[in-house]
Amino acid sequence: METITDKLTQICLTEEMADVFFSFQDKIVTRLPAHKMILALRSPVFKAMFYGSFPQGEGDIRIEDITLETFQRMMKYLYSDYLQLNSNLVIPSLYAAQKYQIAGLISKCENYLQDNLAVENACKIYSNAKFFTMDTLKNNALQFIADNTIDVFENDDFLFSHRKTSLTFLSLMHFVYKK
Numbered sequence: 001m002e003t004i005t006d007k008l009t010q011i012c013l014t015e016e017m018a019d020v021f022f023s024f025q026d027k028i029v030t031r032l033p034a035h036k037m038i039l040a041l042r043s044p045v046f047k048a049m050f051y052g053s054f055p056q057g058e059g060d061i062r063i064e065d066i067t068l069e070t071f072q073r074m075m076k077y078l079y080s081d082y083l084q085l086n087s088n089l090v091i092p093s094l095y096a097a098q099k100y101q102i103a104g105l106i107s108k109c110e111n112y113l114q115d116n117l118a119v120e121n122a123c124k125i126y127s128n129a130k131f132f133t134m135d136t137l138k139n140n141a142l143q144f145i146a147d148n149t150i151d152v153f154e155n156d157d158f159l160f161s162h163r164k165t166s167l168t169f170l171s172l173m174h175f176v177y178k179k
Contacts, residue, residue, distance in 0.1 A: 005080055008038065012079035013072060020050070023060040024068040031060060032068070034075060042078040043100045066096050077105050085112045087121070091128055098132055110137055117144050123157045 011017060018033035039046035049056050063071055070092040077083045083105065085093060090112050097105035113125050114137055122145050129138035145152050152158050 009076075009080045009082075011035065012076055020056075021060045022071065023062050024071070025062070025064070026068070030068055032071065032075065039078060043102050045100045066099070067092065070096050074100070074102070074105065077108075078102065083108055085109065087116065094128070094132060110134055113137055114140060117141060119148055119151045119155050120157055122148070122152050123155075 013032060013034075015033045018035060020034050020036050020039075022032045022034060024030045024032070036046070036050040040050050041047075049061075066074075070089070073083070073089065073093060074096045081104070083093070085108070090109050093105065094109035094113075096102075097109060113129070117125055117140065122141050126138060126141035126145065129135075129141055
C-alpha cells in the first residue's frame with residue numbers, strides 16, 4: 001500500500017498535475033515543474049508567493065541565484081523529507097533553505113555543519129554561520145577554533161578565509177592567550 005509520501009515522491013519534478021514552473025538559464029533554459037499547494041504547505045515564502053495578497057502571475061518563475069541541482073534537491077526535500085548532504089552541497093542547500101524559509105531543511109543543514117566541524121573547515125563554517133545568522137553554530141565554531149588554534153591557523157581554511165574574519169580569529173586568540 002502506497003503512503004502519501006510515496007505518492008508525493010512520485011510526482012516530484014514531474015508535470016503530472018503541475019501548476020507552476022521554475023526556469024533556470026544555463027547554456028539552455030531548463031524548466032522544473034512543481035505543485036503550488038505542496039510548496040506552500042512547506043514554505044511560508046511559497047505560500048505568500050502563490051496564495052498571498054499579491055500572488056505570482058502566470059508564466060515561469062525564473063530562478064537566478066540557486067543552481068538547478070540545488071533547487072531540485074530542495075524540491076525533493078519538500079516533497080519527501082529526504083535529504084542527502086555532503087560538504088559540497090550543504091552551503092548551497094542552506095542558502096536555498098534560508099531564502100524560502102524552510103525550517104526543517106535549515107535545521108538539517110545546521111546539524112550537518114555542526115556534526116562535521118573540523119580543523120579543515122572551522123573557519124568556513126564560522127563564516128557561513130555568521131552570514132546565515134546561526135548563533136549557536138557560530139559560537140561552537142569559534143570555540144572549536146579557540147580549542148584547536150594552532151591546527152586551524154596552519155590549515156588552508158584559515159589562510160583562505162576573508163580578511164575581516166581572520167582578524168576576528170586573531171583578536172580572539174590574542175584575548176584567549178593573554179589570560
